[in-house]
Amino acid sequence: MSELLDKLEDMGAEVEDTVDRLMGDEELYLEYLEKFPENQNILELRKAVDAGDSETAMKEVHSLKGVALNLGLLPLVDVCMDMLLDFSAGKTEEAMVQIDSVEAAFKEWVEAIREN
Numbered sequence: 001m002s003e004l005l006d007k008l009e010d011m012g013a014e015v016e017d018t019v020d021r022l023m024g025d026e027e028l029y030l031e032y033l034e035k036f037p038e039n040q041n042i043l044e045l046r047k048a049v050d051a052g053d054s055e056t057a058m059k060e061v062h063s064l065k066g067v068a069l070n071l072g073l074l075p076l077v078d079v080c081m082d083m084l085l086d087f088s089a090g091k092t093e094e095a096m097v098q099i100d101s102v103e104a105a106f107k108e109w110v111e112a113i114r115e116n
C-alpha cells in the first residue's frame with residue numbers, strides 16, 4: 001500500500017474497504033483522492049453559511065459528506081453528519097456555527113493528500 005494510503009488509514013480513513021469497493025483498484029482510489037482537494041462543496045458551504053442560506057448550506061454539507069463517505073474519510077463524514085443532524089433537528093443556528101469544524105476537517109484531509 002502506498003505511503004499516502006497508510007497515512008490516511010492512520011488518520012481514520014477506511015482505506016481497505018474503499019479500495020475493495022473499487023474492485024481492488026488502488027490506483028483508481030489514488031486518482032480520486034488527488035481530485036478531492038478541488039472539491040467545491042466546501043467553498044459553496046462557506047458562502048451559504050456566510051450568506052445565512054441554511055437550505056444551500058444543508059445541501060452542500062450533505063454533498064460533501066457523500067464525497068467523503070465514498071472516499072472513506074470517516075472523520076470528515078462525522079463532522080458533516082454533526083452539522084446535518086442539527087439541520088435535521090431544526091437547530092439551524094447550531095448547524096451553521098459548525099462550519100469552522102467542517103472546514104478544519106476538510107483542510108486536514110487536503111493537506112494530508114497534498115503532502116504525498
